[in-house]
Amino acid sequence: MTNEQKELIKATVPVLRKHGVALTTHFYSRMFTHNPELKNVFNMGNQGNGKQQLSLALAVLAYAEHIEDPSVLVSAVTKIGHKHVSLDIRPEHYAIVGKHLLASIGEVLGEGATDELIEAWAVAYQQLADLMTGLEKSLYSEAVAKEGGWTGWRPFIVKQKVKESEEITSFYLYPADGGKVADFLPGQYISLRLFLPELNLLQPRQYSLSSAPNGSHYRISVKREPGAGGNPNGMISNRLHDAVQEGEVIEVAPPAGDFILDTGKSTPVVFVSGGVGQTPLLSMLEYLAGTNSDREVVWVHGCRNKKVHAFREPLTTLETQHGGLRKHIFYDTLDEDMQVEGVYEGIVELGKLKEQALLEGADYYVCGPAPFIEKQFQDLTAMGIPATAIHYEEFGPASLVLS
Template structure:
């Protein structure tokens, strides 16, 4: 690998403001250009994110961050790990990186033209090679530790409705072998052919059970589409087109948002909506391991109709003295029983549950909409919780 010279590093860093201003234009053109030359890559990239513009915008931010920190790549450590897990779950391989690099640099030339000179382009070529090697090396370690390679056929052995929006799928390996292990909090990618798009589409779903090797369980929210948001292609296919006995193709579990099972200190699990799925896996694992750790399960949802795993949580609290809960309903129905179905009306307010969540040396796991996680994180930090003990899961675009 060619090393970046001091001049090249300075040139890359100097282009960071350009990506701040023109990055989304460049990355949108990049995807259009790459898909025209390699239409088979549409099977890897989320086409809904392409249409909404979220994928190009995320890539633009990633390129900006890389350029701005080219002289201090240690600052990108968390982002590199996060993206590597996403890549590995999508089966991104070393041969994909030269394709991306060629069309990304080509898009820079197409959009900026004479505004970028050849020495700067040469610097970016070396910088991209450096980044590609970092990603390839990180992903290689993930593949080495994975339970299997690529997408593996699983048979749907059971389909269970959890709420008006969420349905669980119990997936057993089609070959009858072990389903393998995973860390609670991890996710898998499931790929389905979408007729409307004419391509396979992967989607990532958190595992929602404890690891035991017999099956994997994912719990899928039907994305009906609201406002400007389009209905979810794959989630609707899963709900309406995948029945018991069907075969789906699944990646090995990935994800760095995982429960630290070695600790004995308290755990606070905070979720909003479908963000409950990895929390269900974490709590199920603690119960299966007969952990004595103090656990507080905090969950928010719109109403009882969309409250998944309600019976499970109620049973866990009644059977295990170390497990507490705080369930918030934005809309309380006439038949909803406070203390049984829910605990508080309204949105999560940590001020109302401080005694149960502000625990010495606790670790906090947050999953839900980005605004929800940001709000809870800020509320915890404001009350003296060390940010290093707050862990979040963010799904979405992250492809380099």
């Protein structure tokens, strides 16, 4: 890429800041019109609520802002690469996306989209595509090299459904071929896909693995979400809860994700979750307990009430198993029989715990809805915790940039 082309890309930054979502909305509409088969690859729920358009707009803006040195985006690129591998995105998809993205830039900018600008973006996009496909090739190779590993979609049998609370049910997934499953890093997720007759589409969704690696099966724990009136949001979770029965077969992609426990450390860890956000943290905790780790662990969890609080009893078992675990539970509302030590009324407030949660040299793993993550991140940094010690996972397309 020439210096002149880099300057052209940087000159589009103000436009992307102001009209980025309009551009990406036009792009997705265009792409799905010309290549409707890609609706089977993309989460149409996130298309409907605008999250995917916003996420892509932020990614394009960040790339334009750092076109001089894209290496500063390595963390974001890695996260996207893991997501693409979990969806079986292949190099040929990049050609389709690039064609429609360049066409959308021309159609949205109109006369402002000079031949030189389109050429600059074509070079920039190819540079990014080469970077992404190189990363993803490595991730695919790692996945298939593992014992029990694979790429693409593999049939799994739902051997067990276990209700964990009024909203959350666990699904125990075993390979239909009777083989082993690849190990994963605590905190990672898998993708599964189901056919939705309402949309006449296959739809993929990512779910965190909620147990430690075991070599034989995967466990996901799914919250029932509202989804009605043709809105794809919640359709997969509802179908898992209501229609998918024990013994049925679903398609699963191999584990992926970079929100992972650093298993090489011996320093304390603090897990902070809201609602179903506890699932990847539960995998991390089970791993620590199962490996007889002597790391000090603090578990902080918040949810609406006792009825929707999943894994209360398993957590008590893990507390017994791991002598260094201390837990703090926040409920929006408390029943009279819940006035006990370690249980608090209201939303998660780490300031209430103070030194009980602020441990020297600790790493903080935070997961939950975006507003929850943002609050915990701000509270932790305000209390002197360095941003580098705070790790977070946002379910769905990335929209948070915290530093």
